[in-house]
Amino acid sequence: MQPFTTLTAVAAPLDMPNVDTDRIIPARFLGRTREEQLVAMFHDLRHDPEGRRVPGFVLNRPEFAGARILVADRNFGCGSSREHAVTTLVDNGFRAFVAPSFGDIFHNNCFQNGALPVRLPEARVAALRAQLNASPGATMTVDLVRQVVVGPDGVEDRFETDPFRRDCLLNGVDDIGLTMRHEAEIAAYEARRAAEPDGA
């Protein structure tokens, strides 16, 4: 997994609450290869039914080309467990997501793919989106080492990340390798459970 330390990049605002994973990647693109899913990101927001690009949609605007940070609204990534929602965003260059809250499974899936979801207070996230709308193409910094987000206005906001997830991201370690190191504990646990009454 690609480590995440700090990222300074163009940030794009997405002014919609409850953006679900069906909007991030419609179900008809699931079961395709990752390459084929590149075009799937926000497909039905970015394209009209005839397949033409919707010029007004934020990620179609030239100022936001190359954006790697997405500043969203509450409950971003709610809905289905499809990890493609994260991978299509990552494959399109996004590595950090800032929102007041996230769908729990999307949040977990980010950490499995070298992406960082950052929770900040709702009012601050709204202010960040307002700044990005007012200065399209402005950059932000998401710094996992110091656990701060630097807005277009230069103001720093501290955020909390789970220490375990932070370590894994900073070092690019994935869970399976880490868990394998606990083989003895897992085996001992299994032996203990096998003797218990529910027999599960």
Add this chain to the structure above:
Amino acid sequence: MSAPRTLFDKIWQRHVVVDRGDGHHLLYIDRHLMHDGSWTAFETLRERGARVRRPELALATPDHFTSTASRDPAAVADPMHRRHFEAIRANTKAAGITLFHVEDVRQGIAHVVGPEQGFTRPGITLVCGDSHTATHGAVGALAFGIGASEVAHVMATQCLWQRKPKSMRVRVDGALAPGVTAKDVVLAIIARIGAAGGVGHVIEYAGSTIRGLSIEGRLTVCNMSIEAGARAGMVAPDDTTYAYLHGRPMSPQGAAWDRALAFWRTLPSDDGAAFDRDVAIDAAAIAPMVTWGTSPEDALPIDGRVPDPADAPDAAKRESMKISLDYMGLAPGTPMETVAVDRVFIGSCTNSRIEDLRDAARVARGRKAVVPSWVVPGSGLVKAQAEAEGLDRVFREAGFEWREPGCSMCVGMNGDTGLPGQRIASTSNRNFIGRQGRGVRTHLLSPAMAVAAAVTGRFADVRRLAAPGA
């Protein structure tokens, strides 16, 4: 004397393999349900050269890509989907995982098959690469959905790294009015706490109304926990649970049953156990529900009117309501009972079990659907049971299509989708934009209400339907 603990606390603590001391736990996973979307995890394992650690704790059944027109695997039209659909055979065979594929009558939607087989049981942790895994909490399990990387992790290690979520108790007390079902209860709960109301929490549903629900009703309630943003939903096991599980193919038998039962009886939350959040709902105030918007929280009683964005509490909410109403093609103030529907779908892991079909058939009997309407049973066994009871005939005589089991129009991955602009009355769990096909307008409701819509061609209060033939 230890402090009183919740059902969730008890299951969580029992499954901690490693406590890192920083809030993260390595949690043991007792059961893993797999489906035809799980192929990427097998690839991940192959790439790493890892084996499936405990294949006997997994159960696989294809559901997402399954054709509901025919059980012939060739009926999966898309060649790439057919490959994934078939890949599960070789993958599970090589790993030694039990598979119910389409030629097996036990095949069906994973969340219908698990409880039906007794694979799901109280006190366990259960995961599946699907967000509606919370369904299984209905029998007192801790069950939650995970992504594909975590699926691979569970296969390789039988564990998951998790932070303990907070707890929320939703108490529903009182008697439900006639015509009001578990689906209406959960839609009312989501409307109350919101689509993000449960984020970071595990919900325990409690109270006399929940106690009074059958396991099938509890499965419907727990199923939609994720639509309130919750990590999981659960109901404490009780005699209803034990009666449901007794004798199921994978339930413990004989002396093992007695030992398990004694253990299960220790699981319910202790008196005085603390929850991080408590919500109380009066069952008597719940009417048959229908959604008007593009989030499951957009639910209202059938006799309600489409809300007006002008009444929204803030500008952001006003804007999102406008987008929803524009997508849904609805004007503020329109009585829901005057809104015409184009199609009806009865099925999904929310509402495709035998009781759902009985409820629907009761309303369909002697009436005629006036719009294209589908019934998609949740599993081959549900289908067989319904046919043994003659429900398929009731549906067919009422003009409904009786189809093969699978996720079908709930997610549309198998090509079962609507056309742009169509309005679908659906017993599924998500009314997201584009969920049932691009431009399709989804309204969530109960099976009985879906039939009421099918036979009137609009949303109708099932409690006030004209007599059949009238």
